[in-house]
Amino acid sequence: MNTRLVTPEVPGLEQLRFANTFAQLPAAFYTKLMPTPLPTPYLVDASAQAAGLIGLDAEVTASDEFIQTFAGNRIATGSQPLAAVYSGHQFGVWAGQLGDGRAILLGDVAASAGGRLELQLKGAGATPYSRMGDGRAVLRSSIREYLCSEAMAALGIPTSRALSLIGSDQLAMRERPETTAVVTRMAPSFVRFGSFEHWYYNNRQEELKILADYVITGFYPELQDAANPYQALLAEVTRRTAHLMAQWQAVGFMHGVMNTDNMSILGLTLDYGPFGFMEAYDPRHICNHTDQQGRYAYSMQPQIGQWNCYALGQALLPLIGSVEATEAALADYQGQYGAKMDELLHTKLGLQSHQADDSKLLDAMFALMQGSHVDFTRFFRSLGNLRLDDASADAPLRDQFIDRAAFDAWALQYRARLRMENSQDSARKLAMDASNPKYVLRNYLAQIAIEKAQNKDFSEVRKLLQILENPFDEQPQHAQYAELPPDWARGLEVSCSS
Template sequence: MNAPATILPHSPLDRLTFGNSFAALPPSFYTRLMPTPLPAPYLVDTSAGAADLIGLDPAAFADDEFIQAFSGNRLLPGSQPLAAVYSGHQFGVWAGQLGDGRAILLGDVAGNDGGRLELQLKGSGMTPYSRMGDGRAVLRSSIREYLCSEAMAALGIPTSRALSVIGSNQLAMRETQETTAVVTRMAPSFVRFGSFEHWYYNNQHDALKTLADYVIAQSYPELLDSDNPYQALLAEVTRRTAHLMAQWQAVGFMHGVMNTDNMSILGLTLDYGPFGFMEAYDPRHICNHTDQQGRYSYQMQPQIGHWNCFALGQALLPLIGSVEATEEALKHYQAQYAAKLDDLLHAKLGLQTRQPDDDKLFDAMFGVMQASHVDFTLFFRSLGELRQDDPASDTVLRDLFIDRAGFDAWALQYRARLKAENSQDQARKLAMHATNPKYVLRNYLAQIAIEKAQNKDFSEVRKLLQILEKPFDEQAQHAQYAALPPDWAGALEVSCSS
C-alpha cells in the first residue's frame, strides 16, 4: 500500500508545527515508518476540548485535510512518524519485547500551557512490534477510548487525551468481523514503565540512561539538580502513581489491564481497553473478562500500582546505584496512596475536618454499600442530598439499599459526624456535587453509542461526549444518562479485545 502523501501548505492544520524530540533518540528506540492509509475514511467525532490544548481551531474539523491527516492517509509537514519499542510484565509475567504494535507517533506540537503534546495515531497499521496483530483498531474500541479519555479529563483525573475518531468500512477480525478506525491520542509523553524495563532486561544500561535522561529533561527538569536524579525520578513517578490509583478508586474506575507496558511514566491513565466504572458496588469486581484470576480487580488496583512501581524501580536500579536508595524512593507509595484517598473520601462525604474515627465511618459505609451492591456513582451523588435534620429526605438514597436498616444505622453515624463539625446542608451539597459526578461512562451507554455508530449514526457519540464533558452538572434534560443501568447491561462483557 502506498505511503501517505504530505499535506500541502495553507491547510487549516498549518497551526500544528511539529517537533520530534522522541525521534532524536538513538534509532534503537523506535522504527521509523509511515502509517498505513485507511481506505475511504470518514469522521466519527472530534473533541473541541482536546483541540484547544494544541490551539487547533475546531473549524479545521470540517476540512477533508483533517480526516486525511488523522486517518494516517497524509503526512503533516514536519512529522517524523515512528513506532516505539518497549517491553513489559503482562498479568505479572515477563512478556519480553512488545512495542507500538498498532500505534504510530507523529511527533510533538506546542500546547497552550507552554509544554508540548505528542500526537499518536492508534490503529494506523502494522509495525515491527505488531507480533501477530493486524495493526488496526476497531470502531468499537476506538469510540470507547475516545469517550473515556475525555470523560476522565473532565473528572480531573490525569489521562491521555483523544482528539478524534476516524472510521472506515475496512474490516478486521476480532471475535467477529468489525469495521476499523483510528483514534488520535495526545499526551506529553507515551513513555511507559515498560520502556525502561526493555533496556534493563536486555542489559543495555547505556540506553537505559539515555532514556532516563531524556524523560527527566523533557518532563521532570526540576529533578536535574537532585543529588540522585534517577532516584528522584522514581520517587516522583511513585508519588504520581499512588495518587492516580487513589483517584481511580474514588470514582470507581477500573482500568482492566494494568500491565507495566500500560503504565505512564507521567502518572497518566493510559491505554484504555477493557475499562469500566463500578456500578453495583463489589470491591472484588473484575471488569476485564480476560482476567480470569482477578489480578486487576477493583480492590487490587492500588496493590498492583505498587507492584508496578517496584518493577520500574528494578529497571532503574543500575542508574540509582543501590537497593537501599531504590527502596527509599519506593517506600512512600502506601502513605501517599492512603493520604490521597483519605482526602478524596473526606471530600466525597462533604467533611471539612478530620476526626479520629473517620476511617471507621468510611469502612462502615463501604460495608453497607457492598451488602446491598449499591450503585457506586448514584450513592455518592445522592448522598449530597441528605439533610441532617430530616431523615425523611433519604427516600431516594435509602431506596438504593436492599438492607435499609443497615443504611439507616450508618446514616445515623454520618449525621452525627456532620453535626460534630457544624456542617451546613446547602454548602455541603454544593461541595459534594462538585466532587461526586452525576455522569460517568457506563459500559451500556458506550455500547448504545457504538451500535449506532456502527450504523453510521454518530449522534449518540457526540451527545455522550457533551454530557461527559460536564460530569458534575445536573443537566436535568439528560437525567436518564445518570439512572441505574438497565437489566440487559449486566450481560455486557469487555475483554482485552476491547
C-alpha cells in the same frame, strides 16, 4: 459599495509545528515508518476541547485535510512518524519485547497552555512490534477509548487525551469482522514503565540512561539538581502513581489491564482497553473478562500500582546505584496512596476536617454498599442530598439499600459526624456535587453509542461526549444517562480484544 462579507480564514493544520523530540533519541528506541492508509476515511467525531489544547479551531476538525491527516493517509509537514519499542510484564509475567503494535507517533507539537503534546495514531497499521497482529483498531474499542479519555479528563483525573476518531468501512477480523477506526491520542509523552524495563532486561545500560535523562530533562527538569536524579525520578513517579490509583478508586474506575507497558511514566491514565466504572458495588469486581484470576480487580488496583512501581524500580536500579536507595524511593507509596484516598473520600462525604474515628465511618459505609450492591456513582451523588435535620428526606438514598435499618444506623453516625464541624446542608451539597459526578461512561451507554455508530449514526457518540464533558452538572435534560443500567446490560463483557 461592496457589501459582501469576507469570511475570516480558519487556520488549518499548518500551524502544527512538529518538533519530533522523541525521534531525536538514538535509532534503537523506535522504527520510523509511515502509517498504513485507511480506505475512504470519515469523521466520527472530534473533541473541540482536545483540539483547543493544540490551538486547533473546531472547524478545522471537519476538514478533509484533518480527516486525511489523522486517518494516517496524509503526513503533516514536519512530522516524522515512528513506532516505539518497549517491553513489559503482562498479568505479572515477563512478556519480553512489545512496543507500539498498532500505534504510530506523529511527533510533538506546542500546546496552547504551554509545554508540548505528542500526537499518536492508534489503529494506523502494522509495525515491527505488531506480534502477528494487523495493526488496526476496530470502531467498537475506538469509541470506548475516545469517550473515556475525554470523560476522565473532565473528571479531573490525569489521562491521555483523544483528539479525534476517524472511521472506515475497512474490515478487520476479531471475534467477527468489524469496521476499523483510528483514534488520535495526545499526551506530553507516551513513555511507559515498560520502556525502561526493555533496556534493563536487555542489559543495555547506556540506552537506559539515555531514556532516563530524556524523561528527566523533558518532563521533570526540577529533578536535575537532585543528589540522585534517578532516585528522585522513581520517587516522583511512585508518588504520582499512588495518587492516580486513589483517583481511580474514588470514582470507581477500573482500568482492566494494568500491565507495566500500560503504565505512564508521567502518572497518566494510559491505554483504554477493557475498562469499566463500578456500578453495583463489589470491591472484587473484575471489569476485564480476560482476567480470569482477578489480578486487576477493583480492590487490587492500588496494590498492583505499587507492584508496577517496584518493577520500574528494578529497571532503574543500575542508575540509582543501590537497592537501599531504590527502596527508599519506593517506600512512601502506601503513605501517598492512603493520604490521597483519605483526602478524596473526605471530600466525597462533604467532610472538611479529619477525625480519629473517620475510618470506621468509611469502612461501615463501604460494607453497607457492598451488602446491598449499591450503585457506586448514584450513591455518592445522592448522598449530597442528605439533610442534617430532616431524615424524612432520606427516602431516595435509603431505598438504595436492602437493609434499611442498617442504613439508618449509619446515617445517624454520619449526621453526628457532620454536626461536629457545624456542616451546612447547602454549602456541603455544592461541594459534594463538585466531587461526586452524576455522569460516568457506563458500559451500556457506550454500547448504545457503538451500535448506532456501526450503522453510521454517530449522533450518540457526540451526545455522550457532550454529557461526559460536564460530569458534575445536573443536566436535567440528560437525566436518563445517570440511570441504573437496564437488565440487558448485565450480559455485557469487555476483554483485551475490546
